[in-house]
Amino acid sequence: MLKEDNQYIKLVYENLTVENKDKFELIYESIIDLRNRYFSYPVDRRRYWDHGIFYEGISSMKFKTDLQSVKSLNTNKESITDDHIFSPQKYSNYAFTNILNWSLEQFIDIFSPLCLTSQVTKKENRQCQALELKCIKENNFIINKHKVLNIEFRKHYDKYLGLPDELTDCVSHLPNTYDYSIDKL
Numbered sequence: 773m774l775k776e777d778n779q780y781i782k783l784v785y786e787n788l789t790v791e792n793k794d795k796f797e798l799i800y801e802s803i804i805d806l807r808n809r810y811f812s813y814p815v816d817r818r819r820y821w822d823h824g825i826f827y828e829g830i831s832s833m834k835f836k837t838d839l840q841s842v843k844s845l846n847t848n849k850e851s852i853t854d855d856h857i858f859s860p861q862k863y864s865n866y867a868f869t870n871i872l873n874w875s876l877e878q879f880i881d882i883f884s885p886l887c888l889t890s891q892v893t894k895k896e897n898r899q900c901q902a903l904e905l906k907c908i909k910e911n912n913f914i915i916n917k918h919k920v921l922n923i924e925f926r927k928h929y930d931k932y933l934g935l936p937d938e939l940t941d942c943v944s945h946l947p948n949t950y951d952y953s954i955d956k957l
Contacts, residue, residue: 780837780942784884787835792887796880799829803871810868818865826864830886831856837939839890842924842931847893855897857935858915858943859904860886866947885942896923915940 802825803810810821834854844852863886867879874882892900900917907914914920916935925932 778938778941780885780888780939783837784835784888784942787833787887788880788884792833793880795829795833796884797876799826800871800876800879802829803867807868807871821864821868826867827861830860830883833887834889835884835887836889836891837927839925839927839932839935839939841890841892841896841918842926843893843896844891845926851894852891853894853897854889855892855900856886857888857890857918857939858886859900859917862904862908862913863946882945888939888942890918890925892923896921899923915943 806821806825810818813821834856836854837857839857860883863883867883871879899921900923903914903917903921906912907917918925918935919933922933925935927936
């Protein structure tokens with residue numbers, strides 16, 4: 773995978789339990805089974821597949837980091853939620869396009885960082901979702917949505933505007949475009 777000394781990659785591997793590996797296997801097999809139908813749908817109708825197959829599978833696994841938004845530190849528990857840091861659904865097309873090139877183990881290595889979560893307020897989470905939808909419509913790919921929204925994080929005594937670089941390194945191997953072209957098939 774990536775740098776083995778990266779604390780977030782270590783966290784990913786610690787969370788790869790038998791149950792989570794089984795979930796990855798189910799996602800992997802589902803994508804292979806549904807791949808041809810996925811590409812028969814127009815791009816604007818693929819959101820069902822992006823959300824229903826890939827995102828729902830990945831979001832069922834939450835690998836909690838110790839990152840918390842500063843606003844969530846002073847908020848009641850009912851107003852806090854776990855947020856998938858990298859918006860897994862935006863990588864769905866990449867998974868459907870390239871699935872036949874990967875073994876299950878490679879698939880797990882590539883996509884397991886998408887299970888990393890941070891704690892944010894529900895309001896911040898809605899802002900992140902709105903930004904993602906806007907970015908998809910405008911084909912404007914953003915990895916560090918939290919920085920764009922000026923969401924500050926705290927980890928122990930460290931403070932970050934957006935995500936720490938070590939965390940964004942976890943997805944540096946993934947494409948940074950909403951490439952919905954199927955001419956590569």
